[in-house]
């Protein structure tokens with residue numbers, strides 16, 4: 001097999017927008033596998049890392065989901081009160097610390113043992129965001145508050161408890177359209193024997 005000659009060099013960088021998230025326009029010299037170099041414009045949206053979690057009650061065969069307004073879906077004309085697994089930005093914390101905090105803030109469940117599953121790039125062509133995926137078992141006694149999100153951040157989060165089978169049916173019928181949620185529900189289908 002011949003050695004690939006692909007390599008990349010950043011030759012220009014300009015901040016295009018510096019709001020909640022920085023958008024940077026890069027110019028790169030991309031040398032392809034045949035050794036030919038092209039100068040390419042590429043835009044990168046610098047999102048910070050995040051984490052999400054499957055909260056599963058094995059006794060009831062139930063998953064805990066959250067429903068909240070998502071402006072990008074609204075702008076696209078899709079159902080905008082999206083049903084998702086609990087998730088949030090790390091805000092400088094370690095992923096496990098952050099996901100325990102977010103699970104509590106959003107659902108009111110205190111998470112005991114959490115398992116790290118994998119990390120994933122939801123949109124690697126344009127966004128730096130990395131999402132850390134976790135799973136945890138819960139039972140009804142672990143719910144120590146109502147959740148609902150942080151009032152000072154104007155979060156308005158409804159907590160839903162649905163059977164795993166019903167949640168999977170909601171993927172099939174288009175009620176659940178969030179990628180991290182679909183990923184974790186399918187993980188649950190394959191691996192729920194491990195969650196006891």
Ligand SMILES: Nc1nc2c(ncn2[C@@H]2O[C@H](COP(=O)(O)OP(=O)(O)O[C@H]3O[C@H](CO)[C@@H](O)[C@H](O)[C@@H]3O)[C@@H](O)[C@H]2O)c(=O)[nH]1
Nearest residue numbers: 020049050051052087088089102129131153154155178180
């Ligand atoms: N000021 C300001 N605040 C914002 C903006 N966008 C979001 N926020 C606030 O930032 C907070 C983010 O809440 P988290 O719970 O930490 O994050 P998340 O929105 O649930 O993020 C998760 O879901 C996203 C959508 O699937 C993912 O993109 C993200 O990675 C993560 O998984 C919310 O209080 C929201 O109001 C903005 O443009 N400006």
Ligand SMILES: [Mg+2]
Nearest residue numbers: 086087088106
């Ligand atoms: Mg959140």
